[in-house]
Amino acid sequence: MKIREQFTCPLEMTHDIVKGKWKTIILYSLKDGRLSLSELQKKIEGITQKMLLEQLRELREYGLVEKETTEGYPLHVEYFLGDKRGKMLIEAIKILQLVGVDYMVEHGMTEILDKKGIRYK
Amino acid sequence: MKIREQFTCPLEMTHDIVKGKWKTIILYSLKDGRLSLSELQKKIEGITQKMLLEQLRELREYGLVEKETTEGYPLHVEYFLGDKRGKMLIEAIKILQLVGVDYMVEHGMTEILDKKGIRYK
DNA sequence: CCGTATCCGATCCGATACTG
DNA sequence: CAGTATCGGATCGGATACGG
Numbered sequence: 001m002k003i004r005e006q007f008t009c010p011l012e013m014t015h016d017i018v019k020g021k022w023k024t025i026i027l028y029s030l031k032d033g034r035l036s037l038s039e040l041q042k043k044i045e046g047i048t049q050k051m052l053l054e055q056l057r058e059l060r061e062y063g064l065v066e067k068e069t070t071e072g073y074p075l076h077v078e079y080f081l082g083d084k085r086g087k088m089l090i091e092a093i094k095i096l097q098l099v100g101v102d103y104m105v106e107h108g109m110t111e112i113l114d115k116k117g118i119r120y121k
Numbered sequence: 122m123k124i125r126e127q128f129t130c131p132l133e134m135t136h137d138i139v140k141g142k143w144k145t146i147i148l149y150s151l152k153d154g155r156l157s158l159s160e161l162q163k164k165i166e167g168i169t170q171k172m173l174l175e176q177l178r179e180l181r182e183y184g185l186v187e188k189e190t191t192e193g194y195p196l197h198v199e200y201f202l203g204d205k206r207g208k209m210l211i212e213a214i215k216i217l218q219l220v221g222v223d224y225m226v227e228h229g230m231t232e233i234l235d236k237k238g239i240r241y242k
Numbered sequence: 243c244c245g246t247a248t249c250c251g252a253t254c255c256g257a258t259a260c261t262g
Numbered sequence: 263c264a265g266t267a268t269c270g271g272a273t274c275g276g277a278t279a280c281g282g
Contacts, residue, residue, distance in 0.1 A: 007233065008166050010221025011146050011214070018217070019140050021275070025132050037244060045129050048276065053245060062224070074243055085220050092216035093132070096139070099209050100131025112129065158264060169256060174265060195263055
């Protein structure tokens, strides 16, 4: 993905961030601290390594995620939320999560919530 | 669009809502009250009537937007935010807006903000 | 373990023409 | 004014194979 350089409104800009199928989920997965690539992949059901890396790169280009590599062997890489907008976005994503939970409860999809240990009411 | 019936996590569900290029912008445009189709189209720069109607229909299927038609001539239709999740989502979208503004300020894109009268300190 | 490249079907979205 | 139908290019994302 190429970072755009023109937007007609701020939401169009943010949309570039959240439109991808995985970006909000990745950010949400990083809300409690640093994770390596493989930890992220374990945490995010169904994502392929290709998509994970691709989305992480784009999130880094926007400064929403940062990455730190500790030298040595084996190579260890950690991903974590970027300071400013990364943490702003998390607040929005937490609400998106609540909206999703609310919808799922109202439509009888509580099985998945139970399975994942997500609280609702 | 067909409403999905299975999700592996709540964010995947919400993503179905916000992935479209226009949905957050439409919701944000409705945050202060009711608007007719043509008012919406005037407010949202660059959207075609087809996209606007299509996205409005999908938002209504999710209960995020409601519609009221007043009989008489000419036909007048008003769109407005759905009560519960519609208003939750607005809170998230307001943050998305702030993130977008922040990004644009930091990247020297203030011209558009000025043109639209968007405050950024 | 981390990261890149390619192929290909599915979907998105803009243009456009048409109806009540 | 409100709403529908169709077509086609662009983009997205999954599978898969390969390299550091």
